[in-house]
Amino acid sequence: MRTEIVQRLRVTFGVDGPLRYISVLDMGRLWERLLRRARIPLAYTQGFNPHPRLQFASPLPVGYSSECELLDLWLAERMEPMQFAAMARDQAPRGLTILQVEEVFLGAPAPQALMHAAHYRVRFWAEISGEDVERALDRLLKQPSLVRQRQKKGHLADYDLRPLIQEARYLSSEGGYHELYMILRTGAEGAGRPEEVLEALGLPAIGNYTIHRVRLVWGAKGG
Amino acid sequence: MSLSDERLHALLCRVQKPARYVGGEWNSVIKDWGQAAVRLALCYPETYEIGMSNLGLAILYDLVNRRPEFLAERAYAPWVDMEDILRAEGLPLFSLETRHSLKEFDVLGFSLQHELNYTNVLNMLDLAGIPLFAGERSAQDPLVIAGGSCTYNPEPLADFFDLFVIGEGEEVLLELLEAFREWKEGGRPGGRGELLARLARIPGIYVPGLYRVRYNADGTVAAIEPAAEGVPARVRKRIVPVLGPVPTRPIVPALQVVHDRGNVEIQRGCSRGCRFCQAGMIYRPIRERPVPEVLRAIDDLLACTGYSEVALVSLSSSDHSGIAEIISQAMARHAEEGLAISLPSLRIDSFSVRLAEMIQATRKTGLTFAPEAGSQRLRDVINKGVTEEDLLRTTEAAFASGWNRIKLYFMLGLPTETDEDVLEIARLIREIRAQGRALRDRAVEIGVSVATFVPKPHTPFQWTGLAPREVVEHRQSLLREQTRLRGVELGWSDWESTWLEAVLSRGDRRLGAVIYRAWRAGARFDAWSEHLRPELWREALAAEGLKADFYAHREREEGELFPWEHIDAGVSRRFLWREYRKAREGRLSPDCRAGCHDCGILSALAEERARAGEHAWGCP
Numbered sequence: 001m002r003t004e005i006v007q008r009l010r011v012t013f014g015v016d017g018p019l020r021y022i023s024v025l026d027m028g029r030l031w032e033r034l035l036r037r038a039r040i041p042l043a044y045t046q047g048f049n050p051h052p053r054l055q056f057a058s059p060l061p062v063g064y065s066s067e068c069e070l071l072d073l074w075l076a077e078r079m080e081p082m083q084f085a086a087m088a089r090d091q092a093p094r095g096l097t098i099l100q101v102e103e104v105f106l107g108a109p110a111p112q113a114l115m116h117a118a119h120y121r122v123r124f125w126a127e128i129s130g131e132d133v134e135r136a137l138d139r140l141l142k143q144p145s146l147v148r149q150r151q152k153k154g155h156l157a158d159y160d161l162r163p164l165i166q167e168a169r170y171l172s173s174e175g176g177y178h179e180l181y182m183i184l185r186t187g188a189e190g191a192g193r194p195e196e197v198l199e200a201l202g203l204p205a206i207g208n209y210t211i212h213r214v215r216l217v218w219g220a221k222g223g
Numbered sequence: 224m225s226l227s228d229e230r231l232h233a234l235l236c237r238v239q240k241p242a243r244y245v246g247g248e249w250n251s252v253i254k255d256w257g258q259a260a261v262r263l264a265l266c267y268p269e270t271y272e273i274g275m276s277n278l279g280l281a282i283l284y285d286l287v288n289r290r291p292e293f294l295a296e297r298a299y300a301p302w303v304d305m306e307d308i309l310r311a312e313g314l315p316l317f318s319l320e321t322r323h324s325l326k327e328f329d330v331l332g333f334s335l336q337h338e339l340n341y342t343n344v345l346n347m348l349d350l351a352g353i354p355l356f357a358g359e360r361s362a363q364d365p366l367v368i369a370g371g372s373c374t375y376n377p378e379p380l381a382d383f384f385d386l387f388v389i390g391e392g393e394e395v396l397l398e399l400l401e402a403f404r405e406w407k408e409g410g411r412p413g414g415r416g417e418l419l420a421r422l423a424r425i426p427g428i429y430v431p432g433l434y435r436v437r438y439n440a441d442g443t444v445a446a447i448e449p450a451a452e453g454v455p456a457r458v459r460k461r462i463v464p465v466l467g468p469v470p471t472r473p474i475v476p477a478l479q480v481v482h483d484r485g486n487v488e489i490q491r492g493c494s495r496g497c498r499f500c501q502a503g504m505i506y507r508p509i510r511e512r513p514v515p516e517v518l519r520a521i522d523d524l525l526a527c528t529g530y531s532e533v534a535l536v537s538l539s540s541s542d543h544s545g546i547a548e549i550i551s552q553a554m555a556r557h558a559e560e561g562l563a564i565s566l567p568s569l570r571i572d573s574f575s576v577r578l579a580e581m582i583q584a585t586r587k588t589g590l591t592f593a594p595e596a597g598s599q600r601l602r603d604v605i606n607k608g609v610t611e612e613d614l615l616r617t618t619e620a621a622f623a624s625g626w627n628r629i630k631l632y633f634m635l636g637l638p639t640e641t642d643e644d645v646l647e648i649a650r651l652i653r654e655i656r657a658q659g660r661a662l663r664d665r666a667v668e669i670g671v672s673v674a675t676f677v678p679k680p681h682t683p684f685q686w687t688g689l690a691p692r693e694v695v696e697h698r699q700s701l702l703r704e705q706t707r708l709r710g711v712e713l714g715w716s717d718w719e720s721t722w723l724e725a726v727l728s729r730g731d732r733r734l735g736a737v738i739y740r741a742w743r744a745g746a747r748f749d750a751w752s753e754h755l756r757p758e759l760w761r762e763a764l765a766a767e768g769l770k771a772d773f774y775a776h777r778e779r780e781e782g783e784l785f786p787w788e789h790i791d792a793g794v795s796r797r798f799l800w801r802e803y804r805k806a807r808e809g810r811l812s813p814d815c816r817a818g819c820h821d822c823g824i825l826s827a828l829a830e831e832r833a834r835a836g837e838h839a840w841g842c843p
Contacts, residue, residue, distance in 0.1 A: 001558075001559060001560070001561040002559070017228075017245075017247055018242070018245035018246060018247030018248070018477070019247070019477065020232075021235055021241035021242040021245050022242045022477045022478060025479070026242065026477055026478055026479060029477075029479065029483075030477050032529070032531075033249070033475060033528065033529030033530065034249075034529060035529070036525075036529035036530075036531065036560065037526065037527070037528070037529035044561065050561060062241065063232075063235070063236055063241070091529070093247065093248065093249040093475075093477070094247040095247060207232070207233035207234065207235075207236035207237050208233060210229075210232060
């Protein structure tokens with residue numbers, strides 16, 4: 001197994017369909033197998049139990065779809081990003097879309113260390129009017145703080161959801177389906193989750209919504 | 224009608240491991256539902272993670288889907304959280320590929336590998352809205368069939384299945400689907416009755432509804448007789464004369480499963496003749512896959528799946544005549560990709576340690592050996608054919624080659640076993656530990672797994688009973704006291720599940736009512752200790768006026784008819800009894816590659832052997 005590192009590629013990919021339901025560990029194994037099938041010259045770690053060098057920027061929670069997942073990977077042989085994309089696409093299972101591949105400097109910082117926020121589109125079904133949804137959202141955003149509880153290492157801990165909501169907008173309604181757009185912060189305190197905002201709004205019960213991650217915001221100065 | 228994405232999503236947000244229910248995995252096959260002449264759902268009555276690790280279903284999925292006129296999809300037992308949701312929402316159990324209700328398939332084919340899955344079969348049928356009892360199904364209901372090692376005693380499930388396929392399914396399943404197609408396209412003449420009568424004429428197919436069972440006053444079987452014309456008195460198992468192609472495009476699960484790796488079956492059957500081992504008896508004769516075919520299969524499998532690990536599957540991997548060549552060539556060809564090879568079953572000898580050295584894969588998990596019994600006397604009784612010297616030389620070689628961890632498999636409750644035999648297990652463990660400490664250091668670990676022996680149909684021990692609970696528990700504590708040592712870890716099988724396995728594996732048709740009652744009372748996932756509720760089974764047995772001891776613990780007379788008497792595994796009753804007698808006398812029957820013991824398989828399967836031509840199996 002090759003351990004030399006000659007190139008770093010950054011893949012932007014989308015997740016949909018059946019792949020919404022797998023964990024981040026499963027996603028790692030899935031990519032590893034995809035890349036092996038595609039015969040991509042991966043660089044492996046050294047040592048007793050070598051594994052390919054793959055790094056996801058931000059784990060996608062189970063149940064979410066996405067069009068902005070980032071994967072950094074390191075190669076033992078140079079490849080044109082276009083060629084990489086073509087080879088990987090041939091081996092991508094249903095629900096995985098390779099959107100973009102670019103080369104980045106070997107020494108570039110890891111996106112996950114610079115992650116600030118993520119954009120989401122949230123679609124849910126509720127027997128209320130669009131105006132009611134908008135009003136509930138306004139009320140929520142006017143609150144100075146939203147102290148809630150979250151499971152943390154096996155027990156419930158208090159946290160404030162309000163500062164994690166950078167933006168939340170009402171988009172549209174149609175036949176009981178409503179769409180919201182949210183920008184939620186990510187940081188040392190953890191990330192805001194769209195379903196927590198829905199819960200705080202007193203909106204739909206579990207399972208009546210879909211969450212789609214649209215964009216990751218990261219970089220040295222707030223992206 | 225298939226379940227919509229949106230509806231499914233709403234369910235999946237409420238369950239653990241939702242990926243169990245979505246399909247779409249790499250290499251899964253989605254065919255045009257409307258175009259298929261016959262639609263088969265391959266069902267495994269356990270969780271997705273366990274069912275996806277079953278090689279038999281992977282072979283059949285591949286074979287059936289290669290035929291343009293047939294379609295095969297999959298279904299597994301939903302975990303209890305998903306079951307609750309399906310019931311609450313009034314949704315039927317659906318297939319993974321196209322999410323059709325199981326009721327909409329033509330044929331449901333269950334794989335039965337473990338008796339403690341039986342209630343899950345009933346639960347899956349019920350969740351699909353299919354009548355549980357075969358006699359209550361109409362011409363429009365699916366044909367419910369089963370295969371797998373449990374069908375060598377199909378009787379406890381006789382009420383629920385339309386038919387059982389005895390033996391290897393590769394050829395007979397396609398014959399069955401073909402016959403089904405003719406019947407279906409011919410306008411289902413004569414309804415279900417005519418279909419079953421036609422299918423019963425295919426060799427290897429057992430239609431329980433076409434047989435009558437009579438019992439003696441003492442509860443033993445008096446006769447099992449065909450109740451219709453053209454039905455064979457005994458159903459002989461089917462085999463494939465030559466192993467078919469390795470499925471090199473198996474489904475690659477996205478969710479981590481129990482055996483998360485590729486499989487290449489290198490050999491079927493085993494020549495060792497261990498007297499407790501059902502697999503060793505029912506999978507005869509031994510058939511090797513040629514080395515070049517194995518190597519090609521490994522290449523293709525890796526290319527089509529992206530797996531980094533391949534298991535060389537067989538009942539005794541070190542017995543393949545070309546195993547060293549397979550390993551060295553495969554490792555050389557795939558060195559750059561870091562191929563890991565696993566050998567699920569290693570013989571006890573230094574050759575096996577050399578093989579393990581070649582693959583280097585088990586350094587951390589440890590090398591596993593199965594001496595099965597502690598004393599030489601008892602190992603001779605079970606025909607293990609391993610001496611203490613063999614074992615100690617093997618463990619010595621393993622420690623000397625750098626292994627720190629050894630796993631040992633033993634059984635308790637074997638026929639003729641005494642406390643002394645069990646103390647010998649403890650002595651062996653201590654000796655191996657001392658060996659390890661001398662050759663390695665104090666970090667040596669010995670993992671010992673002690674299963675309670677369950678006598679199985681179609682083995683020389685079919686006449687014997689499960690050891691009494693007090694005896695087993697006494698010997699377990701004896702062993703525990705004698706092996707309280709740093710670096711030794713003992714594991715047991717739980718009594719209640721052993722007991723239930725013994726009752727169900729040796730049961731007759733009357734147990735159908737017991738299984739039904741236990742399921743009605745809430746029994747499912749009996750193989751999971753957190754779900755097993757033995758009291759439900761005791762109550763169900765009592766309600767049917769049946770005694771567990773009669774099935775589990777009773778020593779049978781030489782001439783007693785077994786509930787599985789009409790199922791012919793190709794190994795003669797005469798041979799099994801002779802082996803049982805030899806066991807009682809502590810006499811060995813050496814590996815049958817060295818000399819034939821006339822087990823009956825040669826004459827039973829003479830035709831198949833002729834068909835195999837130059838590949839005919841190596842019985843002398």
